Amino acid sequence: MTATCIVLDIGGVLEITPPTGWVQRWEARLELPPGTVNDRMRDVWRAGSVGSIGEREVHEQVAARLGLDASQVEAFMADLWAEYLGTPNEELIACLRGLRGRCRLGILCNSFVGARERETSRYHFDELVERIVYSHEIGVEKPDPRAFAAACAGLAVRPADCLFIDDVAVNVEAARAAGMRAHLFRDNARTIARIAVHLDGGPLTPGRVGLG
Numbered sequence: 001m002t003a004t005c006i007v008l009d010i011g012g013v014l015e016i017t018p019p020t021g022w023v024q025r026w027e028a029r030l031e032l033p034p035g036t037v038n039d040r041m042r043d044v045w046r047a048g049s050v051g052s053i054g055e056r057e058v059h060e061q062v063a064a065r066l067g068l069d070a071s072q073v074e075a076f077m078a079d080l081w082a083e084y085l086g087t088p089n090e091e092l093i094a095c096l097r098g099l100r101g102r103c104r105l106g107i108l109c110n111s112f113v114g115a116r117e118r119e120t121s122r123y124h125f126d127e128l129v130e131r132i133v134y135s136h137e138i139g140v141e142k143p144d145p146r147a148f149a150a151a152c153a154g155l156a157v158r159p160a161d162c163l164f165i166d167d168v169a170v171n172v173e174a175a176r177a178a179g180m181r182a183h184l185f186r187d188n189a190r191t192i193a194r195i196a197v198h199l200d201g202g203p204l205t206p207g208r209v210g211l212g
Contacts (some may be wrong), residue, residue, distance in 0.1 A: 004199060005104035005162040006096070007151050008129075010119065012167035013185045014093060014107070017086035022079035026093075032064065040065045048113045051136035055114045081118060088123055091188045095195065096128055103199060105129040106153040108164070110141045131155050142166070143174030152180075165191060165196040 011017045023037050044061045047053035063073050111134040131154040135141040159179035167185040175182040183194045
C-alpha cells in the first residue's frame with residue numbers, strides 16, 4: 001500500500017518534557033552521592049524500555065536497590081512519571097488532529113513499561129494516530145532499524161512515503177538510513193512547515209490544520 005505518512009516521537013515532540021530534577025531531589029533526600037540512583041537502576045531502566053521487566057518488578061527493584069518502603073516507592077515512581085509525561089504540545093497535537101484523513105499518522109517512541117496506559121489516559125494519543133509503536137512492546141529502541149521497520153509495517157506504508165519527526169539527532173539520522181524522510185524537531189513552526197512540504201500541499205494555514 002502506498003500512502004503519505006507522518007510518524008512522530010512523543011517525549012520532546014508531542015509531550016514537552018523538561019528535566020524536573022526529581023532524581024537529584026531523591027538523592028538529596030536519601031543522602032546519596034549524585035548519580036547514585038541512575039547507577040543503581042541503569043539495568044532496570046534499560047529492561048523497562050524494551051519490555052523485559054514489568055511494572056511490578058520495577059517497583060520491587062526500586063525498593064531493593066534504593067532501600068525504599070512501599071509508600072516511598074509510590075512517591076518515587078510518581079515523580080518519574082511526572083517528568084516522563086510532561087505536558088502536551090497542544091499546537092502540534094492540534095495540527096495532527098487536522099491532518100486526519102489527509103495522510104496516515106503514527107507514533108514511534110522509545111518508551112517505558114506502563115507508558116501506553118498512562119499516555120492513553122492523559123493524552124488520548126490512540127485517538128490522534130492510527131498506530132502507536134512503543135519500544136517496550138516491540139523489544140527494540142530507536143535508532144535500531146527494526147524500530148522504524150515496525151512503524152512502517154504497522155501502518156502498511158513504505159519508508160520513502162513517511163516523514164519521521166524526532167527531537168534526537170541520532171534517531172533522525174537512523175530514520176533516513178532506514179529509507180524514511182526525517183525532520184529534527186526544534187520548534188512547532190518549523191515542524192509544521194516541514195509537514196506541509198511533505199504533504200506537498202503548500203503552507204498549512206490555521207483553518208486547514210485545526211489551529212484556529
